[in-house]
Amino acid sequence: MPFALALTVILALLALFQLALILGAPLGRFAWGGRHRVLPARLRVGSAVSILIYGLIGLIAWDRAGAVDVFPKLFSEVAMWVIFAYFVLGILMNAISRSKPERYTMTLVSLALAVVSFLIAMGMGELAVAI
Numbered sequence: 001m002p003f004a005l006a007l008t009v010i011l012a013l014l015a016l017f018q019l020a021l022i023l024g025a026p027l028g029r030f031a032w033g034g035r036h037r038v039l040p041a042r043l044r045v046g047s048a049v050s051i052l053i054y055g056l057i058g059l060i061a062w063d064r065a066g067a068v069d070v071f072p073k074l075f076s077e078v079a080m081w082v083i084f085a086y087f088v089l090g091i092l093m094n095a096i097s098r099s100k101p102e103r104y105t106m107t108l109v110s111l112a113l114a115v116v117s118f119l120i121a122m123g124m125g126e127l128a129v130a131i
Contacts, residue, residue: 003125004058004065007116010109011054018047018054030106034099057083061120080121087114 021027022044028036032043039047060083062068063076071079090110097103119125 001065001067001125003116003119004061004067007061007113007120008058010113010116011058014109015051015054018050021047029099029101031102034097034102057117061117064120064123065125077121080117084114084117084121087117090114 017027017030021031021039024038026037028034028039028043032039032046036043059068059070060076060079063070064080070076087110091107091114094103094106094110097106
C-alpha cells in the first residue's frame, strides 16, 4: 500500500499543477510541449481531462493494492500494467520535449510514476486479504 500512497501523492501534486494551469497560472512551459506561457482554452480542457485521468489511475492503484474493491481483480492487474506503459511513454515524450523546463522536470516526474506503478503492477505493497 505504500506504493499506492506514493503514486497518489505524486498524482495529487500533478492535479494541483494542472488546476493552476486551468486557472491561468503562467506555468505552461512545464506542460503540453511548453509552447505557451499561459495555456489556451483547448489545452486547459486537456488539463481538466488529465485531472480526471489521475483520479482514475489512483483508484486503480488502490484497487490493485487491495485497499479498495472497485474493479474485478484481473481488470486492476492488467490496468496497472497499462498505466505503467503509459508512464514509460510519458518518460520518452517528456525527454524529447523542446521545452527544457518540461524536459528536465516532467521526465523525472514520469520516471517516478513509472517506477511506482511498476511496483504496484508487480503486486508489491499489496494488502494481505484475510479469508
